[in-house]
Amino acid sequence: MTTTPKTKKPILVALQGGGSHGAMGWGVLDRLLEEPDLDIVAVSGTSAGAMNAAFLSAGLAAGGAEAARAALARYWRSVSRSAAFSPIQRTPLARMLGDWSFDDNPGYRMLDLMSRMVSPYQSSLPGHHPLAPILERHLDLEALNAAAAPRTYITATNVRTGLPRVFTQPELSVETLLASAALPNLFRAVEIDGEAYWDGGYVGNPALFPLIALESAHDLVIVQTNPFRRPDIPRTARDIANRLNEITFNSSLLKELRALIAAQARGRETDVRLHNVQADDVLIEYSPSSKLNAEWAYLQHLFERGRAETDRFLEAHGQDIGVRSSFDPRPMIQDLMSENIDLAQEVE
Secondary structure, X not given: OOOOOOOOEEEEEEEOOXXXXXXXXXXXXXXXXXXXXXXXXXXXXXXXXXXXXXXXXXXXXXXXXXXXXXXXXXXXXXXXXXXXXXXXXXXXXXXXXXXXXXXXXXXXXXXXXXXXXXXXXXXXOOOOOOOHHHHHHHOOHHHHXXXXXXXXXXXXXXXXXXXXXXXXXXXXXXXXXXXXXXXXXXXXXXXXXXXXXXXXXXXXXXXXHHHHHHOOOOEEEEEOOOOOOOOOOOOOHHHHHHHHHHHHHHXXXXXXXXXXXXXXXXXXXXXXXXXXXXXXXXXXXXXXXXXXXXXXXXXXXXXXXXXXXXXXXXXXXXXXXXXXXXXXXXXXXXXXXXXXXHHHHHHO
């Protein structure tokens, strides 16, 4: 007796950036790739999420799910090995306390201060992105740009216009990925076709509109590695600046979700079903400086947390994929929408 193969459910995946916290996104992808009934058909990524997206798609095109899992693991292992030579490491006290941050490291504090006072163009350091040799060595660009690869959208910020630039196949390259991860206070802008680009997190972290507008699949899984909420008010100058960066890097995602909800509220039907894998309660435990920590033990820790959060998501909402949304962003942005509605009524 022959059995009919089970039809796979196509999904779209949107991956946030967040430095080393992108290793949590790696864990999410690793767990999703184990699901035999899920098929990642398109992905959008920014900064660290762009790296995850590129290695995911290249691996899937080259050899399927297992090849993609191996490609992602090689990338993060290489990031860790490269960081082993960094002069900024956790202090003995931080290691003893199990603190993954660099907050008490004098070198980190000096780097943090200098990045606010001296631009990458004024620094005597070479304008070199540390991820460049890793991408050149390990990323299969031919597979990434092949027809068999999932459609991959990489977002960067056009420095001149302030608008998002979304790169996709067949123009994906080391330069487009570096552009998506070029934090302006640390790295020089990446020039592509005469235009300069900064980190895409300012305008799309990650960009949802390419997935919603251009893809035929309807289930969109948003993978958050940047906490929306923190329980405490920042008091120090460094904490204020770090929280401001988090708010800035989440604002574009909030705007896209608000636009989607507003369209639905006006009766414009959309077929997108939203799902969300996030661990705000976990990420708020880590200082923003931990985003620069690429110790293998830390990356593995984040990887396992990503897998665990995905396990919980699949157990609670796996049956919703292909049927209904399991994520309703309205409570999260309810106050913001109410304020805008009140303002619009006053204008009218």
